[in-house]
Amino acid sequence: xxxxxxxxxxxxxxxxxxxxxxxxxxxxxxxxxxxxxxxxxxxxxxxxxxxxxxxxxxxxxxxxxxxxxxxxxxxxxxxxxxxxxxxxxxxxxxxxxxxxxxxxxxxxxxxxxxxxxxx
Numbered sequence: 001x002x003x004x005x006x007x008x009x010x011x012x013x014x015x016x017x018x019x020x021x022x023x024x025x026x027x028x029x030x031x032x033x034x035x036x037x038x039x040x041x042x043x044x045x046x047x048x049x050x051x052x053x054x055x056x057x058x059x060x061x062x063x064x065x066x067x068x069x070x071x072x073x074x075x076x077x078x079x080x081x082x083x084x085x086x087x088x089x090x091x092x093x094x095x096x097x098x099x100x101x102x103x104x105x106x107x108x109x110x111x112x113x114x115x116x117x118x119x
Contacts, residue, residue: 012039018115034090047112
């Protein structure tokens with residue numbers, strides 16, 4: 001599993017030029033699980049063209065509501081929610097709260113947008 005994570009991290013560094021900038025900005029160069037989670041987030045979530053509300057909905061960071069609709073849980077991808085949680089755990093070195101995950105997502109979006117800005 002560790003070998004597969006190393007392969008994923010290596011590919012992410014080659015395919016996404018903003019990947020290394022985000023790693024330096026977040027300061028998580030030592031955690032392999034965090035680097036893998038960041039690669040997963042960059043692969044599946046569009047941080048450049050998505051709004052913050054859309055990202056929050058996709059990552060499942062809204063406060064759960066009591067709803068009789070079964071479709072409510074189809075609003076977000078559980079795999080990405082777990083990836084954000086793993087990334088926040090390596091960043092904060094503790095079990096993160098929802099607000100900490102949200103602040104980390106906002107920081108990633110800001111780093112991605114500034115890394116891809118021309119100039």
